[in-house]
Amino acid sequence: MKLTGADILIKELIRLGVDTVFGYPGGYVINIYDELYKNADKLTHILPAHEQGAAHAADAYARVSGKVGVVIATGGPGATNLVTGIANAYLDSVPVVFITGNVAVPMLGQDSFQDIDIVGVTLPIVKHSYVVRDIKHLQHIINEAFNIARAGRKGPVHIDIPKSVQLDTFEYIPDFKINTRNSATFTDFHKIDAAIDLIKESKRPYIYCGGGVSATATGDKVMLLSERIGAPIGMSLMGIGSVPCSFGLNLGMSGMHGRYASITAKSEADLIIALGVRFSDRATGSVSEYAGNTAVIHVDIDAAELGKNIRPNVSICGDLKDILPVLAEKAGAKSNKQWLERIKEIKNKDNSQTTDGFSPKSIIECVNNHYSDDIVVTTDVGQHQMWVAQYYKFERPRKLISSGGLGAMGYGLGAAIGASVARGRKRTVLFTGDGSFGMNLPELATAVTQKLPITIILLNNGSLGMVRQMQTLFYEKRYSNTTLERKTDFPALAKAFGAAGNTACTLDELSDALKNAPDDTPCLIECKIDVNEKVLPMIPAGGTIKDVILD
Secondary structure (H helix, E strand, C coil): CEEEHHHHHHHHHHHCCCCEEEEECCHHHHHHHHHHHHCCCCCEEECCCCHHHHHHHHHHHHHHHCCCEEEEECCCHHHHCCHHHHHHHHHCCCCEEEEEEECCHHHCCCCCCCCCCHHHHHHHHCCEEEECCCHHHHHHHHHHHHHHHHCCCCCCEEEEEEHHHHHCEEECCCCCCCCCCCCCCCCCHHHHHHHHHHHHHCCCEEEEECHHHHHHCCHHHHHHHHHHHCCCEEECHHHCCCCCCCCCCEEEECCCCCCHHHHHHHHHCCEEEEECCCCCHHHHCCCCCCCCCCEEEEEECCHHHCCCCCCCCEEEECCHHHHHHHHHHHHCCCCCHHHHHHHHHHHHHHHCCCCCCCCHHHHHHHHHHHCCCCCEEEECCCHHHHHHHHHCCCCCCCCEECCCCCCCCCHHHHHHHHHHHHCCCCCEEEEEEHHHHHHHCCHHHHHHHCCCCEEEEEEECCECHHHHHHHHHHCCCCCCCCECCCCCCHHHHHHHHCCEEEEECCHHHHHHHHHCCCCCCCEEEEEECCCCCCCCCECCCCCCHHHCECC
């Protein structure tokens, strides 16, 4: 049967198992939205306040659900508004298919109304990009796009569908199939043997887990390896939750703002076993001194990451699901008793650091204690993000949803919406700051309209806290444009949107606000904190453990 391009798109989304799309209508996708209207019983559409909100929501939806996120936006400004969200998904390896409309094929590149080369704009930040110039290719492209998004190292794919293609007709194949892209079978067993030799020689091994461990749900295999070879575990921001916080050898986040025990253990290790990590600058500090005389085993599904920032002694390209069981089996049992005694010593020092009163740490612990370990926590970007990474005790994977690689302020509220929708509209928590929240706060309208029970913990210090912290430590307290001096009444603003709004100045007030949060609408709880609160430890950019700031 012959169908229009718009009809083929919606039918293929449904056939591919998509049940939720995020998007914003416009002139160049009006035909697509007409088909969405006809299929409203099969596809739920979430309308944001801004296309960037849709992009972040689809990103978090994909992270939480394990499915491919889908975004639809019109051409011109609708498409360009997606750019930050696309870049965020790319740097954090999240599978999202972004579908944009455009001018008719004959008008492409003619400077007509809202004619933008969105493929050219986004090409560096997608796994693949398509312009569908002929409807006969549409069905194949849709299927291939989903395939690419979830194959190997996951990531965003863009499909640009001109209006003329949406209107054209072509034969639709209900049982359309293409060859799927599967990861190649792992064959480099000789590299595993080389890695085993390093593990057996090591007396102070350290396992460094990244987003690849979370994406492959291989935390149980990491714990098995850890126990067998007597190796503590440190995390990148993206790896948090992949191994339960309560696991005895989990030292927490490493890197610039990592936990003291984690960054100290890594600096003293004689072997780093890096699993699904990128070795970004926030993780390494000084690349020339990182690892030093320490041997490195790097395992990643993306060959481009191996040796890109840190040259490993052994690099293994493949799926952690295939490689970790073999590593654990071949490594054998090692006690490394002296090393584990040292780990216990530095963990005790880490745990001795306390903060009294109504502080970021006590606020986060209060929220942590109120909810079960099944809750999904999203964050914006800044000091609050690092405090959550340091202090919130995550016991399960896919429970911390944060902008890691891009560090996009304004990510949090859209992400909280997508995470809640992915969980069947269950309670989701957002930690944010007054700076980040101001970026995309209109998405409160979306959360209210969708009746999502999102608890927003707004840590308000009246400043752009992370930049101000750097100005304090490294720029002689020259606070250039980081003191906000805004008069915004956040609880009143939340109420104006139709949400609940509260202010908490004590832990008892915070606890009461958490208990009384409504089940069918967002609740914002403003917690005013001291402007001089800092994220510590901190290793200065380009520094080493020798430069760590503890107080």
